[in-house]
Amino acid sequence: MLHRTEAPIPLSVPTLPFGAHGSSNWVWLARIGRFECAVEVGGTDAHAAGLGRHFETVVRIATLPAAGPLPVADASADCVAMRVMLDAESVTEPGLLLADCRRVLRDGGCLSFGFRNGRWLSRAGAWRTRGHAATGLTVSGARTLVRRAGFSGLDLYYADPAFAAPTALIEPTSQAARALEGEKPMRSGLALARPFLARAGLHAMLYPAYLGIAYA
Amino acid sequence: MMNSVGPVPLSDDARAAWHGDRGFNLLLVDAAGRTAFFCKCRDASDAAFARETEVLERLGEAEGARAALPAACGISDGRIRIQMSAYVRGQVLRHLIPRMGTAEWEAALTGVIGAADAVSEAAPAALVGRLDVRATVDVADAGATALATLAGAGLDADALAVLRGVLAAAGELAWRPQHGDLWSSNVLRDDGRWLLLDFEQFGLVGTPLYDVAHLVRTTAQARATPSQAWDAPPPLWTPLLRGGSPDAAVCRRVLGTAARHRGLGAAAALGAVVYYLTDYAARLLANGAPPALAAPPTREVAAFADVLRERGTADHLLGFA
Numbered sequence: 001m002l003h004r005t006e007a008p009i010p011l012s013v014p015t016l017p018f019g020a021h022g023s024s025n026w027v028w029l030a031r032i033g034r035f036e037c038a039v040e041v042g043g044t045d046a047h048a049a050g051l052g053r054h055f056e057t058v059v060r061i062a063t064l065p066a067a068g069p070l071p072v073a074d075a076s077a078d079c080v081a082m083r084v085m086l087d088a089e090s091v092t093e094p095g096l097l098l099a100d101c102r103r104v105l106r107d108g109g110c111l112s113f114g115f116r117n118g119r120w121l122s123r124a125g126a127w128r129t130r131g132h133a134a135t136g137l138t139v140s141g142a143r144t145l146v147r148r149a150g151f152s153g154l155d156l157y158y159a160d161p162a163f164a165a166p167t168a169l170i171e172p173t174s175q176a177a178r179a180l181e182g183e184k185p186m187r188s189g190l191a192l193a194r195p196f197l198a199r200a201g202l203h204a205m206l207y208p209a210y211l212g213i214a215y216a
Numbered sequence: 217m218m219n220s221v222g223p224v225p226l227s228d229d230a231r232a233a234w235h236g237d238r239g240f241n242l243l244l245v246d247a248a249g250r251t252a253f254f255c256k257c258r259d260a261s262d263a264a265f266a267r268e269t270e271v272l273e274r275l276g277e278a279e280g281a282r283a284a285l286p287a288a289c290g291i292s293d294g295r296i297r298i299q300m301s302a303y304v305r306g307q308v309l310r311h312l313i314p315r316m317g318t319a320e321w322e323a324a325l326t327g328v329i330g331a332a333d334a335v336s337e338a339a340p341a342a343l344v345g346r347l348d349v350r351a352t353v354d355v356a357d358a359g360a361t362a363l364a365t366l367a368g369a370g371l372d373a374d375a376l377a378v379l380r381g382v383l384a385a386a387g388e389l390a391w392r393p394q395h396g397d398l399w400s401s402n403v404l405r406d407d408g409r410w411l412l413l414d415f416e417q418f419g420l421v422g423t424p425l426y427d428v429a430h431l432v433r434t435t436a437q438a439r440a441t442p443s444q445a446w447d448a449p450p451p452l453w454t455p456l457l458r459g460g461s462p463d464a465a466v467c468r469r470v471l472g473t474a475a476r477h478r479g480l481g482a483a484a485a486l487g488a489v490v491y492y493l494t495d496y497a498a499r500l501l502a503n504g505a506p507p508a509l510a511a512p513p514t515r516e517v518a519a520f521a522d523v524l525r526e527r528g529t530a531d532h533l534l535g536f537a
Contacts, residue, residue, distance in 0.1 A: 022220035025240050028257070028296070029217065050223040157217075168218040175249030180218055182251075183243065185310075185401075 023165055024050025027079070029155070030110045030213050034078045039104060041070070043083035051081055064090060064097075072104045080104055082113040085163060085209070086145075087137045094137070098149035098214070105216040111151070114163035114211050115142055121197075121205040139172075142212060151214040158207035169211055177203030217242055225295050226259040238262065243303070256299040260292045268416040269299045271343060275415070280338035284331040284412050286404075306406030313400055313438045318462045321439065324410075325431060325470050328403050331410040332395055332427050339393045339419060347419045352388040355423060355487045359383045362491075362498035369501055369514055375521035379490055382524065386487020389480065391422040398427040399434040421495065425488035428474040430496065432467050433516075439463055449512050454519040457533045472535020482536040489534060493517050 024047060038055035040048045042064060052058045059072060064084055080101045086094045101111045115137040137145075139156065146154045159166035160180070170176040177198040184194070194206055220240035239258035246252045258265040269290035275281045276288060288301040309324065316324065340349050359379075367376055395402075396417025404411040437450035440463070457467055475485035497513035523530055 022222050022240055024223055025217065025220045028224070028240075049227045053223060053225040053227055167220050169220070170217070173249075175245050176243075178249070179243045179245055179251045183218060 022050075022167065023047055024054065024081075026112055026157075026166075026169055026211060026213070027051070027054045029157070029169065030079070030112070031155075031215065032078060032110050033108060034106070037077045038079040038081060039070070039072055039077045041080065041082050041084060043081065047081065047083060051079075055079060069100045070104055074103055075106045077104050078106055078109040080109075080111045082111060083164070086113050086115040086142070095145050095148060098145055098151070101214075102150040102216055107216055109216045111214045111216070112211060113214070114159060114209050116163075116209050117158070117204065117207055119204040120208045139210070142210070146212070146214045149214075151216060153215040155213045155215075157211045157213075158203075159209045159211040160207045163209035163211060166209075166211065172203070172210070174198065174201045174203055177206060181206070224257055224259050226261070239265075242298075251303045251305070254286075254301045254303045256301075258297050258299075260294050260297045262297065264416055265297055265299070266290075266292070267346070268414075268418070269297065271346065271415050271418050272299070272301075274342050274346070275335060275339065275418075278338040278342035281335040281342060283409060284335050285415075286411055286413070304404050304406050304411055306404035306411060308401055309403040309405060309410075309435070310400035310438060312405060313435055316439075318466055321435065321463075322466045322470065324405075325435065325466070328398070328410045328412075328431060329428055329470070329474060331412060332398055332431075335395070335412065335418075336393050336427075343393075343419065347393055348422075349393075350391045350422065353391045353422045354388050355386040355491050356380070356383040358423060359491045359494055362494040365498035365501050366494060366514065366517060371514070371518060371521075374525065375518055378521050378524045379494060379517070382490045383487050385483045386491075387484065389424055389484055389488060390478070392424045392478070393419040394421040394423065394426040396421045396426070398431045400431070400438055403431075423488055423491050423495075424478045424480065425471070425475060425485060426492045426495075428471060429489050429492040432470055436463055436467050449508065452512075452516055452519050454516060454523060454533075458523065468533065468535040470535075471533075475534065475536075482531045482534070485534050485536065486530055489530075490520070493520055 035055045037057045037059065038051050039059045039061065040051050041061045048058050048060050055078065059077070061070060065071065082101065084091060086097070091097055098111070105111065118138060143154055156172055157169040158172050158177070160168040160170070168180055170180050178195070181195040181198040197203065197206055218241050222238035222240070224239050226238070239256065242255040242257060243251050244253040244255065256265070269288070272285060272288040273290065276285055286301040286304050288299060290297060290299045292298070309328070312324070313321065340347060363376055363380060395412060395415065396419070397414055398412065402412060402414045404413060433453045436456055437453055440451045440456055441448065457464055471485070471489070475488070480488065493513070494517055497510070497517050500510040500513055520530070523533065
């Protein structure tokens, strides 16, 4: 069952990126035991539909409120899927947003969120100026924010090739990066270097974003 | 988690999705950092996936077949089905092909065909109740649906008539369960042996030479594709086959040898190859494959039909002339 709290998305939507339909599969990695209600913030129809296959009810919030809390009752959700990245320019107070997500969650629930990987080997400067805060979040910064917001645990994954439509979610370890890069098809150009970077322990440079699953 | 391209469980609108865009895979890494298991994860209602899992489990128990398969088992909870295989630290044939010399490639084709033959021979006993076993297959009858699909896709009437005639001339061939998708990405080389992957189509085709033709065609096309254009559409196989290159000679030799080994004369072998080309193209069209995947095999059928119209025969392409 799907409830909308904002105006419905128009029927004609742009073509989704490859992998967008699988973007709810992260739920299989979440260590939660109840699937009654999920809150989807900022995602697409495909995101909400995918979440709706796991949870009995999905509350859809199309855009983050400009001010004030999420329009969801305290301790009413088993999952919050935050599709707006935590270090997006539109998120001025990530700590407050995380705390509000914790308010919404029942104990034992989870929040999924994303933030950019500041070490990603990308064209210099391009990421920093495309709608993201100049300094961004570090892994330790994200862990601190999550802890201060009242969450009891955090699992982190590299999201490859992008947080919006990840076709791979792997633990941020050398073993996992080597395993993933070893499965990828033939490459050309700079992509030929990926397996070597993974084997050399430089996996932090390979993936543009993290997906975090924080536990209430 | 990797290859996460389709939701599990399936949404209602995703049920009609191209099967290549379903579900996700898992790599399970042990404490020492070695990949130990490869898991395919699909919606529990995916009947084709359930069948594939059962086929793998039962073939894995057959003495003649198990050496050519990774050990696998399946489990389902009603929402998700997981097919778990022992991870094989081999190299995919598709990655090896560009570096192979002509002789090495021909030896690889022979080895893979041998592995596929071993599985095909063990299958009828191992898959009792799961295979539609029969003595012979009428190629013209079996190919009628594919020709109808290709007609609907715009293949011209003259080409269809020529292809229909070739299928009719082939008559009835000895039934033999085929892998059904034996291309270079579904073959692993591991410590000197060849392993076959992805058994979703296994046994759904019983026309001989189907696997041989698919393997020869796709590997020849891979060799003809420049490495920097690895994601470009493959070149047509029919013009390659007509040429005088060493690779063309290998194609003709392997096809001809396989046909004779199966007791097929020229007309029967030609009918079997035409059945493969038309069935493969039609299957992609019927299953809703993206145009980038479906268009090249359809063009291949048209090109092969052109040769038949031009020369009246294709014996020279199949090692019979």
